[in-house]
Structures are given as structure tokens and as C-alpha cells.
Amino acid sequence: MAISLGEDSLCHCLEKLRMHELSLAVEILELVDRAAKDSAFLKVHALRLEVGQLSGVETAALRFALESLAPGSRIEGARIVIEEPKGMAWCAPCGKTVPLSMRGEPCPRCGGHDLQITGGQGFRVIDLEVSGG
Numbered sequence: 001m002a003i004s005l006g007e008d009s010l011c012h013c014l015e016k017l018r019m020h021e022l023s024l025a026v027e028i029l030e031l032v033d034r035a036a037k038d039s040a041f042l043k044v045h046a047l048r049l050e051v052g053q054l055s056g057v058e059t060a061a062l063r064f065a066l067e068s069l070a071p072g073s074r075i076e077g078a079r080i081v082i083e084e085p086k087g088m089a090w091c092a093p094c095g096k097t098v099p100l101s102m103r104g105e106p107c108p109r110c111g112g113h114d115l116q117i118t119g120g121q122g123f124r125v126i127d128l129e130v131s132g133g
């Protein structure tokens, strides 16, 4: 059974994105615990996360933090799948959407900084694969 926790599961505000990955992992586990109470499941088999390229979250560090916290928790033994949407930005001078691998980088076409980020900034739990209860 897969349950979706929705777009607003985790706050997208910059303050949270600058938090250390361990804090994010703790927040994810709290979210899982809350979902377990609401949906009455016992075990998580897979945890699917979206970590945008521009989200400011280090995926390797986040994975490590989750794996460190997993023993004894509901996500023990769960597969952790991290999707990493590419960073995208709208460049007004070019009139185009351009790829952006890091915040603060110039437009790869014109070298300008008049960019508005349009993709790859999200950080959220997409869904959980669960059983039991």
C-alpha cells in the first residue's frame, strides 16, 4: 500500500532548508510516526523523497542521517529512494528556461543573474510504501 503525504508535508521555507540534514531526517521520522498513527501502519518498506538540486539539502548526508536513525524506528530496513529534480530557472533576458546547477550561478546562456528559479528547489516526502496495522 502506498500513501501520499501531500505537497505540504514539509515546509519549503529557506530557514528549514538551511537546517542540517540530521534535523531534516529527524523531521522525516516524526512525519512517518504521525502518518503511522493516522494510517495505522506498522512498518515502512520504502521511503521516497524529493530533494531538488537547488533545495540546499545534501542527498548523501540526508541518506546517511536517515540510515543512522533507522535502527529501532519504523523505517528500519526501508529502502530510501531519493529523487533529485534538476535545477531550472527562468532567464528574463534570454526569454528561456535554463538549467541551473547551483543557486547564485549565472545564466549558462547569457551569463546574467536575472534568474528566477522555477524547478529543483523542492524538498518533501513523496510517499511511503507501508504494511501492517
Ligand SMILES: [Zn+2]
Binding pocket: 091, 092, 093, 094, 098, 107, 108, 109, 110, 111, 112
Ligand atoms: Zn540568460
